[in-house]
């Protein structure tokens with residue numbers, strides 16, 4: 100086998116939102132959080148597979164991990180750090196910022212940071228809001244994130260979407276307030292609109308070449324690194340099916356799960372990848 104030749108010299112940022120399949124926001128009406136502990140868990144095996152995939156490709160990534168997961172899988176959390184990846188926070192219990200008030204949101208993100216640092220033994224600089232749930236109506240969330248001691252957030256996907264998105268937010272990293280930068284998920288600009296270029300469902304729905312084209316476009320035309328995200332459950336076609344969910348949610352969650360791993364392999368070969376803090380030069384304040 101020939102060694103993969105990266106197309107670009109720019110290094111992009113690879114990010115993984117570490118949560119189990121039953122914790123996704125689209126299922127929260129069907130699976131009560133009090134029952135999470137009884138659900139058959141898949142996150143450990145899925146993250147282990149991802150760690151192996153990254154090692155094969157000598158790539159590093161940022162793992163935005165739920166405090167809930169770190170608490171139950173401390174060895175896995177420590178392994179993420181030991182293998183040279185960045186441990187970051189996805190909050191404690193996958194609570195959307197848009198569903199919480201100031202105090203409850205602060206509690207969630209503070210307890211996650213303390214727990215991840217305690218378990219992982221490394222400083223946690225970054226936070227990503229579940230479901231990109233920071234928008235015009237709750238910009239106060241950025242104050243909470245900074246006050247909780249995070250240095251960066253990656254909580255905005257500047258696209259039009261029914262569940263999330265601030266389509267007119269900046270497309271590239273910007274200072275939100277003193278001590279905090281926002282690193283939005285990558286989009287490419289075409290015909291006056293932002294198109295998703297940073298993963299999520301789009302990576303599974305559309306052919307791989309579209310993602311590749313969009314990232315290349317950002318690297319070549321904008322001359323900027325991309326930031327791309329996905330979830331451990333997206334490489335797991337065997338995950339237990341959640342009953343009673345609507346057709347749209349079912350389609351979004353289960354489509355092309357069997358193709359994701361192969362697509363990630365191509366993505367890892369076609370581009371160079373590293374952790375967010377390295378790609379965007381984030382330093383502890």
Ligand SMILES: [Zn+2]
Pocket residue numbers: 116118123189193229230
């Ligand atoms: Zn999430």
